[in-house]
Amino acid sequence: MKDLVLINSPMQEYSEKNKPNYFTTAPLGLGYLATVASREGYDVEIVDAEAEKLSPSEVVKRIDNLNPDIVGINIFSTNHRLALDILENSSGNYKLVGGPHATLRGEELQGSYTVVKGEADKIFPKILRERPMGIINAGLVQNLDSLPYVNRKFFVNDPYSSDNGEREASINSSRGCSFNCVYCSVPTIGGRKMRARSIENVVGEIENLSTKGVKSIHFTDDLFNFSKDRVISFTEALSQSDANPSWRALCRIENLDENLLSRMKDSGCYRIAIGVESATPSVLEYIGKSSDIKKTKSIFDSCRKLGVETKAFFTVGHPNETEKEIEDTIDFAMDLNPDDARFMVVRAFPGTRLYKNLEEAGYSREELDDYAQSKIDAPYVKYHVMNNSSLNGVSPEKLDEYIISAYRRFSRRKG
Ligand code: B12
Structure with a gap:
């Protein structure tokens, strides 16, 4: 059993993943959180669906095997439905959601998890200890020198x-x-x-x-x-x-x-x-x-x-x-x-001037929020379906x- 598992959610289309020029970048945000948590004595692991090219159901299986007490996932606007679906279907006693889409649209998320808006580095130990529910606003870290260097051992297989x-x-x-x-x-x-x-x-x-x-x-x-x-x-x-x-x-x-x-x-x-x-x-x-x-x-x-x-x-x-x-x-x-x-x-992502301009020009939120609808068991996951309206x-x-x-x-x- 792990104390804490952090998931780098699947982001890119599967069809891309076996191409020779497929690339990804280490989830540094999760790396900071894992580093902070392990310094507090938690036994932590990052499951990186991108680097390990895991399908959503493979992620769920992996989490079940790790049987974490606490599990967290990062969400982008492009993949948040899929990522939340993964989280809801995974084992874990206390669940956390963070990342860009949580920061931008945290209020709209409703599930059996705590939503953390902003940069969680400083507040993370307190969250893990106190397990608050609802929405937490972590704000921004002002003094970045006060953060530890990211412990790279959390980046599985060092595939980068x-x-x-x-x-x-x-x-x-x-x-x-x-x-x-x-x-x-x-x-x-x-x-x-x-x-x-x-x-x-x-x-x-x-x-x-x-x-x-x-x-x-x-x-x-x-x-x-x-x-x-x-x-x-x-x-x-x-x-x-x-x-x-x-x-x-x-x-x-x-x-x-x-x-x-x-x-x-x-x-x-x-x-x-x-x-x-x-x-x-x-x-x-x-x-x-x-x-x-x-x-x-x-x-x-x-x-x-x-x-x-x-x-x-x-x-x-x-x-x-x-x-x-x-x-x-x-x-x-x-x-x-x-x-x-x-x-x-x-694409018009939430929180951008473009999004606001288009809303003002008469586009409905429904049209603008035409994000990916993928579910865990979708045979083929295509994420780039936002704003299909030209x-x-x-x-x-x-x-x-x-x-x-x-x-x-x-x-x-x-x-
Ligand atoms: C590096 C990067 C990538 C990397 C790696 C992403 C990763 N896994 O971290 C790669 C290259 C894979 C990538 C891909 C894409 N990216 Co990008 N990326 C970035 C970038 C430049 C930096 C991210 C970063 O390292 N930040 C620094 C760390 C410390 O912050 P962080 O990761 O946000 O983590 C902190 C908090 O968010 C929070 N947090 C994060 N996760 C979690 C989880 C939990 C449980 C908790 C509690 C807290 C928490 O705490 C962390 C520590 O403070 C950001 C810009 C930005 N500033 O966010 C864009 C950004 C995140 N990307 C963006 C986009 C649009 C994309 C793509 C869609 C681009 C594309 N056209 O394909 C793809 C996504 C794939 C897809 N098809 O959906 C947008 C997201 C907008 C949105 N609304 O979702 C951003 C904000 C850029 C922008 N111009 O608007 N990206």
Whole structure:
């Protein structure tokens, strides 16, 4: 019998899981909670449905075998029905729900579990001890340096490896995002005031990990380069440290320049991911990006020159976006020629400005909350079914066709 089992809920479509480029990222939030709980003496395990490619019913079986006293699960908007179904069907005397969808929509959840909104790190021991029912608002952790380093032994099988084939660990060096992109729920979840760990604290964790054989770091921060000075301090401290990992992070165009990229590269940065989103100025403005395509192009050129790989994200289907503008974005993606690219139809998640705009434009909550309906025993789980109603008058089928053709063109180019 385990004292506590935390479940990283199944998120991605099963059909994706056996593809060679299937990837996932360690559930750091659960890692923090497991670390805090084990320090209090609880015998903890994380069941990671993503890393272990477990089907929902396999998760339930696993939990039953572990026979936990307390069981908790993280829920995203895209998979919350399935995740809650797993929780309800699993054994456990006290049940907990947390994660983005609990934070955004906790009030609407009703079941035989306690809902924890916000960042549970600090409050977790108290919750485990006192077992409150109903909704708990944990709020945000202000001093991230006060948190322990995540104990990586909880990440089962240590299955996470980087795109460059080295042993990789994820690190979260800050929480929140000072920007406010129309489709993003981070400002609502983590706040717009950046909360950053000190550089000493971050580099300390990297040194710690490197003594355990980790060769590569993946920063899962919502926005790694929110402060140019902080990035510079980080690159300097890392270069002077005993660790010598390669690293990658999500960056924003507006805060990048060639000089900064060069410092990043010198300190081991091998790849950056960037939300380019669109080639259309009015769409970029609607999203809340102040970058323009000229600046974007020059940053991608600098990366190529310096040998920093690029991964670019593009979205289509924005309100009022025309088919011609979608085509321009896809052409621009080919022109930018990043090392890797992701094309997605934009979705209105709860807590985003987009969601609010669409509500104001007359979309019903029923339409907007068209989340996945999957159940435990569904033979095939498809999660990406949100907002099937199109936002720009282009049919969902046509948008899917654009996405498929964008990937086809991109892979032909790379092929
Ligand atoms: C890393 C990351 C991922 C990783 C790993 C996710 C994971 N298992 O942790 C991967 C790459 C797998 C991923 C995938 C996706 N992601 Co993501 N991801 C993130 C990101 C950038 C950071 C998460 C993180 O590590 N945060 C730091 C840790 C410390 O916080 P945390 O995980 O939230 O955990 C804390 C609390 O939530 C709470 N908590 C969490 N779980 C539990 C459980 C219990 C029992 C309790 C009590 C508390 C609790 O306590 C934790 C400690 O403080 C967030 C942005 C964000 N800031 O949340 C987006 C985010 C969570 N992702 C998002 C989205 C949309 C996706 C995708 C749908 C993207 C896509 N288009 O495919 C997919 C999901 C798969 C799917 N198809 O459904 C949205 C979710 C919106 C929503 N309403 O659900 C976010 C908020 C980003 C955004 N721009 O809005 N993601």
